[in-house]
Amino acid sequence: MLEDSGYTGVVIGEAVDTFGGAKGEDKARAFEVYGYAFMASRAP
């Protein structure tokens, strides 16, 4: 979606266990939900 929206050079960071130990952990585990950092540049 980023590239379709006019961005280039998309970089995605390592997965982070955002919900580990929180009340929402079970739901996160069920759908393998993790946090990620994303970076991209606006195409000229």
Next chain:
Amino acid sequence: MPDDLLVDPEALRSQVRDKYREVAVDPHAAFHFHTGRALAARLGYEGTAVDALPERAVESFAGVGNPFSLRRLTPGERVVDVGSGAGFDSFIAAGQVGAGGQVVGVDMTPEMLAKSRDTAKALGLGQLEFREGLAEQMPVEDGWADVVISNGVINLCADKRAVFTEIRRVLRPGGRVQFADIANGRPVPPEALRDIDLWTG
């Protein structure tokens, strides 16, 4: 509501405001997500930068990742923080860009805006301001920003393509978007995707 959206954008905004109003005024309540300093440590924020902030700047932090982990901001840069909440990432950004940079936080929840503005005033950060607005319609001029940051916000927007288009509008050509958000490795059932209660809970 456009046919290609899973939920009504305004109904979702209403639920998001309710949830994050609670995070602003009662940050130590039991949420389905972590908050505050423990969350910042879990997500890999620089301890010295977080330790330097007062409790009210950190306690309502509810991000899902670290938008500064792939690249630290550069002194002098102009930054927009989409969905700035109580201001935690904006305060970190203000420290990285320094007095010669500028940071504009945009949020739609009045209680979050009040908290972030009070904290910014107490910290005396002249390079930082908070504006009321939506991720899809930000009160920022075309091409103003060198960098747009966001943390755990885009997943709570019904029309993600509209958000990315708006971010592109406020970025200068060649500017960068650095955001953190959640992604699922297993497919979510279609009926769950259309259940608005599951978006914020």
